[in-house]
Amino acid sequence: MIAETVCSAVSAAGLGIAAVTAYRRRFLAATRIAAYSLVPVALVMTGIVGWLADTAFSPTAWAGFGLLGCAWVLFATTRAVERRRGGTRKERRAAARAEAQDAVAPAASAPSLGPAARPAARPAARPEAKAKPRGEDDFSDIEAILKKHGI
Structure with missing residues (x-):
């Protein structure tokens, strides 16, 4: 009973705000506000609000x-x-x-045509770079950037 009363009050307030907005000649916004304000009453009329209230306290x-x-x-x-x-x-x-x-x-699953028929191993996409030893070379890239900018 209380949920229905609250939803009706919210809808009435929303429709009042929509009327004021329409009075200011903002009809698109007023229509949108009216649509939102009709949702609570529609939920009460379909019984969803009663079901939610019963569910929330069960x-x-x-x-x-x-x-x-x-x-x-x-x-x-x-x-x-x-x-x-x-x-x-x-x-x-x-x-x-x-x-x-x-x-x-393996011979029974595929015809044997010799070693040429087997797919070759996939070559590496690019050779791996050698790891730099720790120490003085750690800052070489930073020094190159500073020299590039004249610092």
Whole structure:
């Protein structure tokens, strides 16, 4: 009962503000304010406000929300573990079987055309730079920048 009264008062105040805004010839803003102010009354008329009020003060409903949160945490945890391991158990088993098949009979799985048919190892994208020894060379790049700017 109180929630319906509050929602009606909020809607009436919003419509009053919309009327003042329309009087100032800001019709687009007034229309937007009127739309927002009609939402509380619409929620009361559909019964959502009553349902929310009953839910907010029900210990059973809060226990249900707690269980939903617990279920969500369990789902999220299993997804994280699954991603870390590299797929579902079924996918891992299929990959292990395929790996075992290739290891036991590689000639049976693909036609043998000799060493030229095997794909070559992928070359490195770029050679790795040698690590600089610690000591005086640590500030060489900073010195180069300072010299470049004449400092």
